[in-house]
Amino acid sequence: MSLNFEAPSALEHFRCLVREDLDLPLLEAAASLALDAEPALDLQDVLFQVDSLAARLRSALPQGASALQRTVVLNEFFYDKLGFGVNANDFADPANSFVHRVLATRKGIPISLAVLWLELATAIGLKAQGISFPGHFLIKVHVDEGLIIQDPLTGRGLTQDALQERLEPFREGWGLAQDEMAPLHLFLVPASSREILERMLRNLQTIHAQAEDAPQLLAVLHRLIVLRPQEYSHYRDRGLVLAQLGQRDAALQDLQTYVRHAPAPHDLPLIEARIELLRAEP
Structure with a gap:
C-alpha cells in the first residue's frame, strides 16, 4: 500500500x-x-x-x-x-x-x-x-x-x-x-517578529500595487490576512484585487467582511457602492 x-x-x-x-x-x-x-x-x-x-x-x-x-x-x-x-x-x-x-x-x-x-x-x-x-x-x-x-x-x-x-x-x-x-x-519600542513580517509584507504590497502586478499583490494580501486576521483593511484590499481579477464571489465575501467588522471605516460608502456593482454583475 x-x-x-x-x-x-x-x-x-x-x-x-x-x-x-x-x-x-x-x-x-x-x-x-x-x-x-x-x-x-x-x-x-x-x-x-x-x-x-x-x-x-x-x-x-x-x-x-x-x-x-x-x-x-x-x-x-x-x-x-x-x-x-x-x-x-x-x-x-x-x-x-x-x-x-x-x-x-x-x-x-x-x-x-x-x-x-x-x-x-x-x-x-x-x-x-x-x-x-x-x-x-x-x-x-x-x-x-x-x-x-x-x-x-x-x-x-x-x-x-x-x-x-x-x-x-x-x-x-x-x-x-x-x-x-x-x-x-x-x-x-522593539518590534515583534509578527510586526517585522507585517512591515515586510506592507512594503511588498506597496511595490506590487505601484507596479499593477495584481497576482503578486493578491499573494501578499493572502499572507497579510494569515498574519493579521483581525486587521480588516486587508480584506478590503484583497476584495478589490479579487474584483479586478474577475473573482466576484470571493471579492464580495472579503468586502462584506470589511463592512461588517471594520470599526467605523472612513470609506464605507465607496465600498458599499463597489459591493452593489459586484452584485449587479451577471
Missing part, C-alpha cells in the same frame, strides 16, 4: 510558521515570502547559508568578548567583510525584500538587512531587536554600556539628535507641533 502525501502550499507553510508568537522563526518566515515569486526556492538552503555565516562569525570572536566587542565584530563582518548594504540602484525592487536574494547580492533594504543581522546577532549571544521606526527600520542592541541604535544599512550608530532629526518630517506630515510629538523612546 503506497501513501501519497501532498506537500503544503506556500501559504499553508507560512500559516504554520506564524501560528504562535512564541518562538516564531523570523528568518524562515521572512525567507518564505519569496515563495510566491519563486516557488522552487529551497528554504532549508537559505537557513543553511545563514548558519554557515554564523559559524564563520563565531570563529572570528575573541574569547570572552563583551557585548560591545561582539557588536563591533559583527558589524565589521557583516558590512566590511561580507559587503552587505543598500541596493541604491533599485530600492523598489521586490527582490530587496527576499532574504535569499539579499544573501546572494549582499544588497537590500533596511528591514531585510536587519533580519539577517539580527539572526547573526542571536547566534553570538547578543540581545538585539528590530525597531519599526517611521520611514526607516532600525536595530537596537543592548550592551553593558547602554543601548546602541544603529542603521541596518550601514551599522552606524545614531545619536538622539540624529533620531529626532529623522522624525521631524513625520511630525510635520502629521501636522503636530513640537510639544505634541510623542517622546523619542516611544518610537524605539
Whole structure:
C-alpha cells in the first residue's frame, strides 16, 4: 500500500510558521515570502547559508568578548567583510525584500538587512531587536554600556539628535507641533517578529500595487490576512484585487467582511457602492 502525501502550499507553510508568537522563526518566515515569486526556492538552503555565516562569525570572536566587542565584530563582518548594504540602484525592487536574494547580492533594504543581522546577532549571544521606526527600520542592541541604535544599512550608530532629526518630517506630515510629538523612546519600542513580517509584507504590497502586478499583490494580501486576521483593511484590499481579477464571489465575501467588522471605516460608502456593482454583475 503506497501513501501519497501532498506537500503544503506556500501559504499553508507560512500559516504554520506564524501560528504562535512564541518562538516564531523570523528568518524562515521572512525567507518564505519569496515563495510566491519563486516557488522552487529551497528554504532549508537559505537557513543553511545563514548558519554557515554564523559559524564563520563565531570563529572570528575573541574569547570572552563583551557585548560591545561582539557588536563591533559583527558589524565589521557583516558590512566590511561580507559587503552587505543598500541596493541604491533599485530600492523598489521586490527582490530587496527576499532574504535569499539579499544573501546572494549582499544588497537590500533596511528591514531585510536587519533580519539577517539580527539572526547573526542571536547566534553570538547578543540581545538585539528590530525597531519599526517611521520611514526607516532600525536595530537596537543592548550592551553593558547602554543601548546602541544603529542603521541596518550601514551599522552606524545614531545619536538622539540624529533620531529626532529623522522624525521631524513625520511630525510635520502629521501636522503636530513640537510639544505634541510623542517622546523619542516611544518610537524605539522593539518590534515583534509578527510586526517585522507585517512591515515586510506592507512594503511588498506597496511595490506590487505601484507596479499593477495584481497576482503578486493578491499573494501578499493572502499572507497579510494569515498574519493579521483581525486587521480588516486587508480584506478590503484583497476584495478589490479579487474584483479586478474577475473573482466576484470571493471579492464580495472579503468586502462584506470589511463592512461588517471594520470599526467605523472612513470609506464605507465607496465600498458599499463597489459591493452593489459586484452584485449587479451577471
